[in-house]
Structure formats: C-alpha cells, structure tokens
Amino acid sequence: MTFPRHRTVRLLLTILAVAVVSVGGGWLLSDRTEDPASDLGTVTLSPSLTIADPTIGTNVPAAGKLFPALSLEDLAGTAIDFSTLRGKPMVVNFWFSTCEPCKREFPALLKAAASTKGNISFVGVNPQDTAVAAQDFVKEYASESNDFIYVRDPNGELLTQLGVGTFPMTLFVDAGGVIVSQHAGEITSAELATTIQKYFGVS
Numbered sequence: 001m002t003f004p005r006h007r008t009v010r011l012l013l014t015i016l017a018v019a020v021v022s023v024g025g026g027w028l029l030s031d032r033t034e035d036p037a038s039d040l041g042t043v044t045l046s047p048s049l050t051i052a053d054p055t056i057g058t059n060v061p062a063a064g065k066l067f068p069a070l071s072l073e074d075l076a077g078t079a080i081d082f083s084t085l086r087g088k089p090m091v092v093n094f095w096f097s098t099c100e101p102c103k104r105e106f107p108a109l110l111k112a113a114a115s116t117k118g119n120i121s122f123v124g125v126n127p128q129d130t131a132v133a134a135q136d137f138v139k140e141y142a143s144e145s146n147d148f149i150y151v152r153d154p155n156g157e158l159l160t161q162l163g164v165g166t167f168p169m170t171l172f173v174d175a176g177g178v179i180v181s182q183h184a185g186e187i188t189s190a191e192l193a194t195t196i197q198k199y200f201g202v203s
Contacts, residue, residue, distance in 0.1 A: 060163025101186035
C-alpha cells in the first residue's frame with residue numbers, strides 16, 4: 001500500500017517531532033542535578049565558578065598524589081606557597097561560608113588544630129567567597145588565636161588539579177607533600193583524631 005506524497009511527508013514530520021520531544025524531555029530530566037542535602041554532609045560547588053575540568057562535581061581519589069606546589073593568597077592578600085609548608089604534616093580543608101556541613105565541622109577542625117600544638121599545619125581553602133566574606137566567617141566561628149592558615153582559590157586552580165567538586169573535603173598530607181588520605185563530606189572530631197594518629201602519629 002502506498003501513501004500520497006503529502007501524507008508520507010506529514011507522517012515523517014510527526015515521527016520526527018515525537019522523537020525530538022522524547023529526546024529533549026529525556027535530556028532535561030537527566031540534566032537536572034540535585035544538590036546533595038546538607039544533612040548528608042556534602043554540598044556541590046556552585047557552578048558559577050569557571051573551572052574547566054571534567055572531574056568537577058565529583059571527588060577524584062587523591063591518595064598517593066603529590067600535593068600541588070601552588071601559591072595562593074591568604075585572606076589578607078599575602079601569598080602562601082604550599083611548597084614552603086612541607087616539612088611537617090598538613091590537613092587541608094576545602095570550605096565556603098554558605099556550606100552548612102562546613103559550618104558544622106569547623107569546630108572539630110579548630111579543636112584538632114589546637115590539640116596538635118603546631119605539629120601539623122591546618123589550611124582552609126576557600127574557592128568561592130570574597131576575602132571579606134571568608135574573614136567574617138572566620139571571625140564568627142574561630143578565635144583570633146586559632147592555628148589555621150586560610151587561603152582563597154578564586155580561579156579554582158587547586159580544585160582543578162585535585163579534582164574536588166563536593167564540599168567540605170579534607171585532605172591529609174604527609175611531611176613530604178604526599179596526600180595519604182582524603183575525607184569527603186563533614187568530618188567529626190573522632191575521625192580527625194583517628195586519621196591524624198594513623199598517618200602522622202600525633203594525638
């Protein structure tokens with residue numbers, strides 16, 4: 001049975017329209033990325049940052065890698081060279097001020113920094129806030145005599161090299177600059193103490 005040419009064209013257009021709607025609808029559904037609930041201990045970095053890296057949105061396994069020898073500015077605008085921090089262990093925490101799990105875990109990090117009495121460098125890396133917003137957060141949650149170094153990573157250099165996409169994220173780096181462990185999501189005092197003791201022998 002043959003159809004008139006105009007009916008054949010109409011049928012083909014109908015089939016094409018259905019296919020486009022189906023594919024488009026499926027793409028829209030698959031493209032919706034829900035931010036993990038903050039009560040699960042992680043949030044996803046705002047897409048406003050222009051970081052061209054295929055790993056962003058996940059956390060790439062970092063253990064065994066050499067921590068990048070980058071230079072980033074602290075909240076006062078002074079350059080901090082990570083290579084100069086080698087020689088003793090380092091705990092590096094990625095955070096930003098509107099991240100709820102970051103807020104919840106901050107006291108545990110401050111307590112751990114104080115308890116290790118300078119034997120471990122604690123560094124907070126903020127990729128999202130202005131210097132003023134980061135300073136306001138620190139003033140609200142930490143005393144002036146805290147043992148943290150706070151740096152900003154506004155261009156996502158460190159995030160890109162390490163493949164960090166969810167926050168908070170904590171890396172444990174040995175004295176030689178090698179990442180020995182990582183913890184994605186909110187970390188507790190007990191988890192900090194256990195990891196620090198295991199890899200650095202410091203309690």
